[in-house]
Amino acid sequence: MDNLTHSLVGAVLGQAGLKRTTGLAMPALIIGANLPDVDAACFFWLHGTEHLAFRRGITHGPPALVLLPLVLAGMLWAFDRWQTKRGTRPEARLPVRFGWLYAMAFIGCLSHPFFDWLNVYGIRLLEPFSSQWFYGDTLFIIDVWLWALLIASLWWSRRREKAGAEWMRPARVGIAVGLAYIGVNAWISAKAVQSLPPYKKDNHFGFEVIASPVPFAFWERDLVDGYPSLYWHSRYRAFSGRSERQEVGNPCFVPGWLIAERAETDHQVEAFMYWSRAPFATRADDGSVILYDARFYDPLSRDRFSVALPDVKCEPLP
Incomplete structure (x- = not known):
């Protein structure tokens, strides 16, 4: 806080x-x-x-x-x-x-x-x-x-x-x-997670669900769910339910071995992956890759919650 x-x-x-x-x-x-x-x-x-x-x-x-x-x-x-x-x-x-x-x-x-x-x-x-x-x-x-x-x-x-x-x-x-x-x-956050279909809450295969509180409107949650390569976003309101899910960012496919290899030589990537809870790769304007965390995704102002991989080409998800 x-x-x-x-x-x-x-x-x-x-x-x-x-x-x-x-x-x-x-x-x-x-x-x-x-x-x-x-x-x-x-x-x-x-x-x-x-x-x-x-x-x-x-x-x-x-x-x-x-x-x-x-x-x-x-x-x-x-x-x-x-x-x-x-x-x-x-x-x-x-x-x-x-x-x-x-x-x-x-x-x-x-x-x-x-x-x-x-x-x-x-x-x-x-x-x-x-x-x-x-x-x-x-x-x-x-x-x-x-x-x-x-x-x-x-x-x-x-x-x-x-x-x-x-x-x-x-x-x-x-x-x-x-x-x-x-x-x-805490109850509102739990209700937000429960608003997802049952198969979206079993957390199998690295599936992540985050009910993120928002400024001012304590009765609302930014609901993030998905996998390390692909996340969806929806808005949950305690009195009216959940909005439609939308894909977060413009996701790219980056092999896990490449990220692990890069983390061994690049302290910025290592630190980001150590901290990240919902990591995903998205396309930069020049076609390269930027690593974001779905909790703090803001394409308009890339800041300390992201790390660029300028020499990695953005590939479409398989």
Whole structure:
């Protein structure tokens, strides 16, 4: 998910009562909720599709979720001691207890992979023990409805806190409603997959079905189904069913051995195929091949979610 969502989740957890555990609990929760995204620094040294093979991996796995909160807690604890020595420590701040500070940073970090798992991009939850990708197919990466819910509950809680009233309940209600919203979206995705004929859902021979959430309209799904060479697209609406299936792109035939051979010598192809969930080849304007992922197919703006094979000729599917 986007970092605003992660930050709001950390803040709402704090307003639900966790910020009372120790001084600096709120920054531990908010920063912790974003901390696994330190892997975004890879954009400084990786180019093309190489970042696809690096992101949402090692910094989102179990060892990192234990060590990153420890680093964060140590930095916040040291910051509190530094302010104390300078005489600038706020008087209203609660005593800083390192154990609780680590626990808050850990909870914040733990919320991050949960929300990242909810979209179609995927996450390698078990790195470095396993490189398997996991997909939730539940929320779009930027969900404005979730934003509105989290912001409203946070604003309501802070307003009651300033007025001296009970302030934890609004945040807890926001968490409960947010989890219910996620559950409804998971149900819509499941219904979208069920809208396909039975023979299209058995996943035999590498058949892939993806119910991809769309921006704004949480009740709709971009439904992608097909095989590594050929995919179809349809739009599912929770209240009116599924539209007709249409072929994605202008697919080409590229032998699997050629892609495997190219991946051994070309890091861009290797990274793309490592990350891709629904790979297919399509024809470029010059008759060569471009590899896309059906989840992020946009022929008008070829970007970091595709890789060109300029020396491979596009052949029609057999």
